Amino acid sequence: MKFQMLCSDLDGTLLSTKDNVSDITISEISRIKETTKIVLVSARMPKSMTYLQKRLGVEQEPIVCYNGALVLDGQKELHSTFMDMEYVEKVHTxxxxxxxxxxxxxxxxxxxxxxxxxxxxxIKYTHSSPIYRKTKDTLKDWKQREIGAHKIMLMGTKESSDILFPLLQKNLGLYLHLYRSNDTLIEVAPISVSKLSAIKLLLPQKEELQDVIAFGDNYNDMEMLKHVGCGVAVANGREELKAIANYVTLPNTEHGVAHFIKEHL
Incomplete structure (x- = not known):
């Protein structure tokens, strides 16, 4: 197999531990990075991705942050879409x-x-630190700055998330991307963007989605894996994702992405 671009999710996919890539992954990426563009595609914030880019030796490539809401090429902002404050406030309520x-x-x-x-x-897993302040103060500040949220993470219990998620879908599902990253976390993103939309933005004129191979594990990877030339799910991924993937590789803890690269690319 030969592809012009390799796009990979991070948590639960490319990362063999909670916060880092393995030496075997670095080795396999190094072997192909001169002929294949390596793009990290994640729900993470920029600084939680750039240290991984450096580990992999691909810091010259763009990154897709916040599930496609923010796309950066070094310090250059290629795309930015944030949620309107009206919806952010409704989520907060x-x-x-x-x-x-x-x-x-x-x-x-x-x-x-x-x-x-x-x-x-x-903090531990993403190598970043928050600013502690009341949500109402953040919302007020953002209104004054005329900005919004690239991502909202809702942190509850399984019980509270079970109740809240369908309510969010009912009230805001037409306006926001909503998905559960695990039993206790709900992630919210702008409706108009996705990992796939960001990949399309990064494709050179003469290349198509068929020239892309992508790796993922979760619901927010489904559209990406379904529409690229080759979609590969890790064995620890969601069953729904594995069902639509072209291939299923080893789990992330067994360096599944690196294993697939070694065997097929």
Whole structure:
């Protein structure tokens, strides 16, 4: 197989641990990076991706952050779409009613109201730190700056998330991308963007989606894997994703992406 571009999700896919890529992954990426464009595609914020780019030796390539809401090429902003404050405030209201905390993201800014076990995990796994302040103050600040959220992370319990997710879908599903990254986390993104839309933006004029191979594990990877030339799911991925993938490789903890590259590229 030969592809012009390789796009990979990070958490649960390219990362063999919670916060890093393995030496075998670095080796396999190094073997193909001169002839294949390596693009990291994630729900993460920029600074939680650039350290991984450096580890892989592909910092000269663009990155797709926040599931496609922010696309960067070094310091150059290629694309930015954030959620209108009207919808951000509605998410906040529904979350408050069910005692679910918000993480609010804009570019490299990350705001939370208070520290928690979940926040500490994010700090550890993403190599970034939040600014602690009341959500209402962040919303007021963003209104004054005329910006919005590239991503909202809703941090609750399984029980509260089970209740809140269908309410968000009912009230805001037409206006926002909503998906559960696990039992306790709900992630929210602008409706007009996706990992696939970002990949299309990065394709040179003479290349098509058929020239792209993509790797993923979760619901936010489904559209990407379905429409590129070759979609590969890791074995630890969602069953729905594996069902539509062209191939299923080893789990991320067994360096599934590197294994597939070694065998097929």
């Amino acid at each position: 529904l979350a408050e009613e069910h005692q679910v905390k918000l993480g609010l993201y804009y570019k490299d800014e990350w705001y939370v109201e208070q520290d928690s076990e979940r926040v500490q995990k994010e």
